[in-house]
Amino acid sequence: MSTAAATAHAVHAHHDDRSFVRKYVFSTDHKIIGIQFLFLSLFSLLVGGILAMQIRWQEGFPGQPMPLGKLLPETMASGGVLLPEYYIELVTMHGTFMVFFAIMLLLVGVYANFLIPLKLGAHDMAFPRINMASFWSAFVAGILMFASMFVPEGAARAGWTMYTPLSARHDLSGSSLGQELWSISIIFFGLSSVLGSLNYISTVINNRAPGMTWFRMPLSVWALFITAILGLLAVPVLAGAAIMLLFEQILGTHFFDPGAGGQALLWQHLFWFFGHPEVYILILPAMGMVSDLVANGSRKPIFGYHSMVFAICGIAFLGWIVWGHHMFVSGMNPTLGSTFMVSTLLIAVPSAIKVFNWMGTMWRGNIQFHTPMLKARSADCRGSSWPRRRWTCSSTTPTSSSRTCTTCYSGAACSRSSARSPTGIRRCSAG
Amino acid sequence: MTWWLPPQASTFAAPIDWMFTAILIITGITFVLVEVGLVYFVIAYRNRPGRKAFYTHGNTRAEVIWTAIPAVTMVILGLTSNGLWVKIKGRNSVPANAYPIGVHAKQFEWWFTYPGADGKLGRVSPELIQETVNPTGLDRSDPAAQDDIVIRNQLHVPVGRPVVVMLTSEDVIHSFYVPQFRVRQDAVPGMNIRVWFEATVPGTYEVGCSQLCGMSHYKMRARVFVHTQAEYDAWLQQEAAKAKGASTS
Numbered sequence: 001m002s003t004a005a006a007t008a009h010a011v012h013a014h015h016d017d018r019s020f021v022r023k024y025v026f027s028t029d030h031k032i033i034g035i036q037f038l039f040l041s042l043f044s045l046l047v048g049g050i051l052a053m054q055i056r057w058q059e060g061f062p063g064q065p066m067p068l069g070k071l072l073p074e075t076m077a078s079g080g081v082l083l084p085e086y087y088i089e090l091v092t093m094h095g096t097f098m099v100f101f102a103i104m105l106l107l108v109g110v111y112a113n114f115l116i117p118l119k120l121g122a123h124d125m126a127f128p129r130i131n132m133a134s135f136w137s138a139f140v141a142g143i144l145m146f147a148s149m150f151v152p153e154g155a156a157r158a159g160w161t162m163y164t165p166l167s168a169r170h171d172l173s174g175s176s177l178g179q180e181l182w183s184i185s186i187i188f189f190g191l192s193s194v195l196g197s198l199n200y201i202s203t204v205i206n207n208r209a210p211g212m213t214w215f216r217m218p219l220s221v222w223a224l225f226i227t228a229i230l231g232l233l234a235v236p237v238l239a240g241a242a243i244m245l246l247f248e249q250i251l252g253t254h255f256f257d258p259g260a261g262g263q264a265l266l267w268q269h270l271f272w273f274f275g276h277p278e279v280y281i282l283i284l285p286a287m288g289m290v291s292d293l294v295a296n297g298s299r300k301p302i303f304g305y306h307s308m309v310f311a312i313c314g315i316a317f318l319g320w321i322v323w324g325h326h327m328f329v330s331g332m333n334p335t336l337g338s339t340f341m342v343s344t345l346l347i348a349v350p351s352a353i354k355v356f357n358w359m360g361t362m363w364r365g366n367i368q369f370h371t372p373m374l375k376a377r378s379a380d381c382r383g384s385s386w387p388r389r390r391w392t393c394s395s396t397t398p399t400s401s402s403r404t405c406t407t408c409y410s411g412a413a414c415s416r417s418s419a420r421s422p423t424g425i426r427r428c429s430a431g
Numbered sequence: 432m433t434w435w436l437p438p439q440a441s442t443f444a445a446p447i448d449w450m451f452t453a454i455l456i457i458t459g460i461t462f463v464l465v466e467v468g469l470v471y472f473v474i475a476y477r478n479r480p481g482r483k484a485f486y487t488h489g490n491t492r493a494e495v496i497w498t499a500i501p502a503v504t505m506v507i508l509g510l511t512s513n514g515l516w517v518k519i520k521g522r523n524s525v526p527a528n529a530y531p532i533g534v535h536a537k538q539f540e541w542w543f544t545y546p547g548a549d550g551k552l553g554r555v556s557p558e559l560i561q562e563t564v565n566p567t568g569l570d571r572s573d574p575a576a577q578d579d580i581v582i583r584n585q586l587h588v589p590v591g592r593p594v595v596v597m598l599t600s601e602d603v604i605h606s607f608y609v610p611q612f613r614v615r616q617d618a619v620p621g622m623n624i625r626v627w628f629e630a631t632v633p634g635t636y637e638v639g640c641s642q643l644c645g646m647s648h649y650k651m652r653a654r655v656f657v658h659t660q661a662e663y664d665a666w667l668q669q670e671a672a673k674a675k676g677a678s679t680s
Contacts, residue, residue, distance in 0.1 A: 085646050159643045165620060166603040166645060172538065174646055258621020259557070264604060265619060298476070304489035307498075329606065330617045331624045334520040338513050345505040345512075352501040353494070355465060360493065362472040364485035369478065377473065 028128035034114030044101035095160025121209025126202035148181035164256035190239025223288020238274035280319035297373025298365030547578025
């Protein structure tokens, strides 16, 4: 322990001669990148939230002038009254910002970057420069998407799912540059996600501290790892589809145009092949974190650690093969509908295992009422949420129970890990 | 249990609502049990001075039980649900005596084609579509098309008789949805999709487009009139006479 502390001190004493830009802007430090993702996702959350409030205004007071609505240009709201085309833009951009830029960046970009190296005892990500590129392509994607709301003819108007042919043909949707910017932004977003996923997977496989075996990994890292694999399998399909859509919009190809031999449903298959795994890309990191928080807050190891890991894998695999349940009434072959229905129902099984294991973890525990635990329990309640603040349990670790150390990251993981790695693990074994 | 759902007006409505209610009850009971357990655990095992947690890593038997019960429940639900699905949407589910009606969707209106006296719909072809003159692309050279009647935004169907809707779309994806019939089917350009139902209660309902289809999606709707067979025949004759008058004048 003393050697480790001495090493840490030496590292601190070393003067960091990187410039401000290298350190905080174009940084390769996973923690800085995590924080950058955090601000980008919070900004997107703000944008998505403001759009949602406008949707709510229209629903609550249709045809009434919206407060501050006069600030909007005449192409969006006439005398403060929202126009129908602007309403469709609101719905489209709200969905886009929330799904792609708020939740996905928050749950994957922020937590995977910040937590994976810390929790595994790695010095940084496997590919720090690729990690930086991942953030900056997400940044470009976000800027393009934001800018698309202010171009002539307005933002994309085909819903966040962008069903073709509505999204592909400007004469049908009434929006041109906005639609194209949507496609371009999603291509950058896909690039960011692929680079990020590659990094998370490589880091988990290669950069674990000695002694951090697979089945000692915290469940939050397991969840982020499986999420990254799922992302790598799903997001490139979306990016590919967005490239096809862009070609359709600006080069006049006919991938989705039945009049010229294309297939309108092709887009739906490609989109949902991404879109459904996306649901699990968003929920799995939250589930992983809830697992760790519930274990910590109950002062017990997680109940059924191995079955939790297999449940994560099961949810991810099933989540990857159920996309057709978004297309039951799309005109797809009804027999396919049956298979997608069965695979969709099956997801209830691993999901139930997770919820029951959380319950099992709390059973006969010593339940704490600190904020992370309150958040985790409310997530347990609602089945979908995530602890927003004070996500790491190290700030609230060891108090009374002699077992606290084993519970602070996951039941199986940290107590036996070596103490030479930074922050999390050292703190844990010190407790 | 169905008071908060739309009125039931087709043969599909009761079994679908039953399925919905069954799933709601099963998941509702699970939800309440889990919540009660959660609240109980939070109170019973709360942190008090001197309290120590019970140390355990898990219990295989408990894991097996709470894996098996949801699995069995899901298999039963899946089989029941699939039986209903095949009956409603299966490839061979359309009854042989179903009365055909053509439904053509375009931004932002519905065009309905009725088969006239011969009970057969004529051929349609997208190349023949002409604004106002031939909005559905009906091929008038087809003998079956001679007496077909094309009407905008009004769906008339006889009660107690299976009706098969032949869905087409001209531009983007629309969706044919009559909540009271519990029938929903997308109309996809380039595809001819059949969907059937049997209305059980005469009355007036509404077709809403349930797939975002552009700027005026919100006003893309049509009236549905469910008549008795006699009323329906009278209405069809009257429309046929009107159509004839229009074509001769």
